Amino acid sequence: MAKSSRLGLLRNRDFGRLFAATALGQLGDRIIFLALPLVAIAALRADEFQVGLLTAMTSGGSLLVGLPAGAWVDRMRKRSVMISTDLARAVFLSTIPVAWWTGLLTIWWLYAVSLVHGVLTVFFDVAYVSYLPHLVGRSNLVEGNSRLSAIRSVTSISGPTVAGPLVGLVGAPATLLVSSVGMAMSGLLAITIRKREEKPESSEHPQLAREIKEGLKFVVKYPTLRAIMLGDAVFNLFLVMYQTMLLVFLERKICLQSFGIGLIFSGMGCGALLGALVATRVSKRVGQGPVIWLASLVSCPLSALMPLARAGWSVYVAAIGLAALSLGGVVRVVAQSSFQQALTPDRLLGRMSATARFVSWGGVPLGGLLGGASGSVFGAAGTLWIGAAGMTLSVLPNFLSPLRTMRTLPTEGPRVRALRCR
DSSP states (O other), X not given: OHHHHHHGGGGSHHHHHHHHHHHHHHHHHHHHHHHHHHIIIIISOOOHHHHHHHXXXXXXXXXXXXXXXXXXXXXXXXXXXXXXXXXXXXXXXHHHHHHHHTTOOOHHHHHHHHHHHHHHXXXXXXXXXXXXHHHHOGGGHHHHHHHHHHHHHHHHHHHHHHHHHHHHHHOHHHHHHHHHHHHHHHHHHHTTOOOOOOOOOOOSSOXXXXXXXXXXXXXXXXXXXXXXXXXXHHHHHHHHHHHHHHHHIIXXXXXXXXXXXXXXXXXXXXXXXXXXXXXXXXXHHHOTTHHHHHHHHHHGGGGGGGGGOOTTHHHHHHHHHHHHHHHHHHHHHHHHHHHHHHHSOGGGHHHHHHHHHHHHHTTHHHHHHHHHHHHHHHHHHHHHHHHHHHHHHTTHHHHTSGGGTOOSXXXXXXXXXXXXXX
């Protein structure tokens, strides 16, 4: 009985398959996170602005298809979207090592693949968030999000640990082949999930603009959802500025090799894993609303340790600050994702997720460009200071909203039930 209690949702065979598919896909994604910029930095000798532009291309899909993606996904079975986008991403990523081996790889090739990969990721993420309530039920959302965050955190540890030595051994372009295989295996495993969704009812005359407007209207009318999106938008903008120059800082200022960089990112993964393990407990103790802003307030200022670091032991002390940033980030994301899913009716889940992503991640391409431009003007260390300050200020929208004192997940109110019945 105790063992079954510890396993929880993992006893559910279909959730277990989603859990395993998430592990494989996220492992590939974590390798991309480290290897793709290193292809530009080490293999193509890209400058700071080019690295920032690459980051902008990677996240540009949120601006290009962010809002319509939700309406399109709400018309389709989410599982099918997840499978097709996983397989497509695997194919496009595999073109980078092929281009490298044939001598055709350029920074423009990286830009193109990054943009396509980013567009496909938007569709995958919208479907993924929308699929979980169907698979586990709304009463199990916090546990489901916590367990999936835990396996994502494990891959955040293992991904850089694998990627660092691989980059040193075979080079960054060839390392991307491993991530391509991971995403392909994730898509194939998702095919084995047996639980099928009902095909969404389609209107005789679907109107994309009207469907997008309906999703926007639902999200905007709730002060708590607005606050979460705005806080995320500020946080992500400055996080991307920070991340854009972090690799440049570690590789060129601290002179770390790929293995050392991998260790630092694995440490961030350790922080994220700990956050996933304690997220449910912390949310219950602190409250579902307060934990969203408190987690960031406690952890974000510690990211300022990194620009203070120098070659030697101090950089690993600074890495503890990044681990704390990851811990706080996962606790926050688990709480706010469960909050958003619990408040949204099934038929609007895709549009809620896409709208939230569009607003929250819409500034990410700008963050990449600003990070590159700031790095050119103020240097990598100066940009890290700016990023740390901005991430800390992201707590304000949530602190100034009803989330400040809201201790439990919301339940569907009359207005939400009315939307479902329409």
